[in-house]
Amino acid sequence: MIFCDQCHEREAVIHLTQIVNEQVTTVHLCERCAAEKGVESPGGVAKTPLGTFLAAMGKGPPEVTPAPRSPETCARCGGSLKDFHESGRLGCPDCWHSFEAPLRDLLRRLHGSTHHLGERYGDMVATPAGERVRAADLREQLRLAVETENFELAAELRDRLRVLE
Amino acid sequence: MIDLSLLTDGGVGWLDASGPASHLVLSTRIRLARNLSDHVFQGRNSETEREEILAAVEQVARDTTLLRRATKFRLDRLDRIDRQLLHERHLVSKELAGLDADGRVRSGATLLVQDRIGVMLNEEDHLRIQGLHSGFALDAAYAEADQLDTELGQRLAFAFHPEFGYLTSCPTNVGTGLRASVLIHLPGLVLTKEISKVLQGLAQVGLTFRGLYGEGSEVVGNFFQLSNQTTLGSSEHELLDHLGKMVRQVMDYEEQARQVLLRDAPAIIEDKVWRAYGLLRYARSLSFEEAMNLLSGVRLGVGVGLIPDVAIYMLNKLLVYTQPAHLAVAEGVAPDEADLPIRRARFVRKVLESEVGRRG
Numbered sequence: 001m002i003f004c005d006q007c008h009e010r011e012a013v014i015h016l017t018q019i020v021n022e023q024v025t026t027v028h029l030c031e032r033c034a035a036e037k038g039v040e041s042p043g044g045v046a047k048t049p050l051g052t053f054l055a056a057m058g059k060g061p062p063e064v065t066p067a068p069r070s071p072e073t074c075a076r077c078g079g080s081l082k083d084f085h086e087s088g089r090l091g092c093p094d095c096w097h098s099f100e101a102p103l104r105d106l107l108r109r110l111h112g113s114t115h116h117l118g119e120r121y122g123d124m125v126a127t128p129a130g131e132r133v134r135a136a137d138l139r140e141q142l143r144l145a146v147e148t149e150n151f152e153l154a155a156e157l158r159d160r161l162r163v164l165e
Numbered sequence: 166m167i168d169l170s171l172l173t174d175g176g177v178g179w180l181d182a183s184g185p186a187s188h189l190v191l192s193t194r195i196r197l198a199r200n201l202s203d204h205v206f207q208g209r210n211s212e213t214e215r216e217e218i219l220a221a222v223e224q225v226a227r228d229t230t231l232l233r234r235a236t237k238f239r240l241d242r243l244d245r246i247d248r249q250l251l252h253e254r255h256l257v258s259k260e261l262a263g264l265d266a267d268g269r270v271r272s273g274a275t276l277l278v279q280d281r282i283g284v285m286l287n288e289e290d291h292l293r294i295q296g297l298h299s300g301f302a303l304d305a306a307y308a309e310a311d312q313l314d315t316e317l318g319q320r321l322a323f324a325f326h327p328e329f330g331y332l333t334s335c336p337t338n339v340g341t342g343l344r345a346s347v348l349i350h351l352p353g354l355v356l357t358k359e360i361s362k363v364l365q366g367l368a369q370v371g372l373t374f375r376g377l378y379g380e381g382s383e384v385v386g387n388f389f390q391l392s393n394q395t396t397l398g399s400s401e402h403e404l405l406d407h408l409g410k411m412v413r414q415v416m417d418y419e420e421q422a423r424q425v426l427l428r429d430a431p432a433i434i435e436d437k438v439w440r441a442y443g444l445l446r447y448a449r450s451l452s453f454e455e456a457m458n459l460l461s462g463v464r465l466g467v468g469v470g471l472i473p474d475v476a477i478y479m480l481n482k483l484l485v486y487t488q489p490a491h492l493a494v495a496e497g498v499a500p501d502e503a504d505l506p507i508r509r510a511r512f513v514r515k516v517l518e519s520e521v522g523r524r525g
Contacts, residue, residue: 015365077205089289089334092205093324096332096339106336107329113398116330118341119311121323140327 004030074098135164167238167247177254178281180481184300187477188468189416191348191388191484192255193302195310198333198342199292199317202324206334207271207289215273215287222286223277225320231313232279240274246500249490251276255297261288282309284317290333290342292317301412303345303405311401330397340397345405347412348377352387352465353422354415356434363418364389371395372411386457386484391415423469438466442475446517451510456487479520483513 002012005028012028073080079091081099090096096103107114122137138161145154179192200206201221204214226232240248240261248262248270256278263270273287285293294317296310324332330340338344354360364374373394376384391412393404426434441462445451451459464480466472485491487509493500496508 077209079209087208089208090206090336091209093200093202093326093332095206096326096329103329103336107339107397110336111340111395111397113395115328116326116340116397117403118330118343118400121318121325121331137325137327144328 002028004028004033006030006033071098135161138164167243167250177482177485179255179297179299180478180485181299182476182478182481184298184302186301186416187299189350189419190301190412191299191350191481193298193300193306194255194344194346194348194390195296195303195306196342196344196346197292197294197310197314198290198331198338198344199294199314200324200332200334201291202322204291207287207291208334212272215271218291219273219275219286221321222284222292222317223275225317226277226284228320229313229316231282231309231316232277232284235277235279235283238276238278240276241270241272243270246490246493249500250494253485253488253490256283257285258288258293261285261293281306282313284313289335290338301347301416303347303409303412307343307345307401307405338396340395341399341401341404343396343401343404344392345408346375346390346392347408348388348390349412349415349419350386350388350461350464350468351415351419352461353419353426355387357422357425359418359422363415367391367411367415368394370407370411372408385454386461388457388461423465427469434465434469435471438462438469438471442466442472445513447514448510450506451487451513452506453487453489453509456509456513457484460484460487475517475520479516483516486516487513 002015004010004012007030010030010032013031014029014034016027016029016034074091074095075098076094077091079095081102084090084095084099090099104114120137138157142154142157142161145151145157184190184193201218204210204218207215210218223237226235238251238257240251240257240263243251245263245268248257249264251257252259252262252264257276259265261271261274261276263274271287275286277284277286281298282294282296285295294310294313296306296313298306298309326332331342333339333342351360351363354363367374371394372391374384375390375392377386377388377390391408393408396404399407441459445456445459445463460480460483463472463475464477467475467477467480486495489500489505492505492509492512493502495512496502496505498505498508502508
């Protein structure tokens with residue numbers, strides 16, 4: 001175990017390598033001393049197991065704007081956030097809507113983002129099943145656009161939805 | 166007993182060492198997690214629903230170009246040894262094979278596989294599309310998995326969220342649902358003790374490593390599976406590019422470490438690799454782990470040109486065929502047979518002898 005260079009008491013979990021005038025120095029810090037020095041570990045997210053995140057969900061400092069309250073259970077599958085905390089698995093696709101706010105928070109910590117930037121499912125699908133999904137996708141985007149008062153986008157989405165339906 | 170000869174290449178085409186950078190990289194795997202929007206996730210569904218999912222996917226799979234001639238393995242109807250065999254060939258996960266601690270296989274657990282591509286059904290997610298290629302071949306493996314994903318997606322309704330992307334039962338897979346892994350042999354970095362620094366560096370750039378058999382498995386024989394940690398917030402191509410760049414860098418480090426070993430400790434390294442070869446060639450009892458470590462030594466010897474006349478393909482084959490289920494099936498005994506280490510040593514001796522004979 002490597003001890004923290006600062007307090008010499010706790011285990012060092014952050015290893016900061018600095019190169020100054022071609023001299024390489026490595027500073028070993030524990031989490032607390034690192035935080036005091038304002039050092040954040042970019043690897044911290046990747047190394048911490050999911051369980052810690054789940055345990056920490058909802059226990060973080062209160063946010064300035066409180067997130068909208070999530071329902072106790074998912075209307076479709078009956079799964080609760082408590083079930084999710086215990087198993088680490090969600091019950092059904094609708095859980096992602098039911099517990100959107102806490103999940104968004106979790107995703108930010110797990111992936112550093114909440115936005116999917118990859119392939120969009122609806123775009124490639126020209127079958128009735130695909131169109132249903134694409135319509136649901138557009139409705140959701142429309143809801144978000146209205147919520148964020150982006151009316152120009154909302155109008156465009158509504159037109160696209162009309163064509164589809 | 167299942168008949169693996171039904172598969173064109175026995176399901177082990179990935180170890181034929183024909184792919185790019187095969188001396189360092191065994192295989193490249195792409196996995197895409199998908200769920201059907203009209204079914205609850207695996208943890209909450211019933212036996213009947215799992216059968217429905219299986220029937221729905223199987224039916225449309227027959228209309229795709231990539232799974233038209235797929236072989237179907239119902240894991241829930243196979244003996245443990247057969248499930249273990251498929252797992253040892255890297256065709257199914259430990260979870261699907263029911264080889265986890267509780268040792269129970271889930272009803273409906275199925276593999277559809279054709280050549281280098283397949284889909285696991287009723288795994289943690291309804292579908293786990295997976296492609297397995299020889300060597301370092303991220304783009305080729307992804308292109309195939311992507312094609313199957315498109316073909317299946319045109320016929321099935323996948324669970325997709327406008328903000329979160331493809332929905333999965335575990336939030337660690339949401340978004341692209343993509344996990345790309347490269348199985349790489351890094352003995353040089355292990356011997357020069359640089360490996361922990363490299364792995365730490367990879368963690369800092371959002372990559373993770375696992376052992377030979379993926380999640381939860383230990384590192385044996387200096388084989389590391391390097392893969393992307395996050396699945397959300399980057400496109401599939403960004404994730405692949407990033408992993409590819411980092412793997413190439415790790416390959417450079419490994420080559421450098423080998424050069425350092427040859428420069429600074431040539432006698433030690435020569436002794437080490439020939440000792441490994443000697444033990445494999447003449448030992449009378451070998452545990453799986455010991456065999457793996459010795460194979461790692463010989464592989465290094467071949468890689469740096471110290472051991473001639475041993476093909477990487479043969480070493481890859483030994484890697485798979487000396488595993489407990491493979492060996493037990495070949496020998497016609499139970500995988501927990503007490504004399505398996507003796508049988509393993511005999512098997513390895515025979516293969517090496519024939520290799521030497523073949524090459525004169």
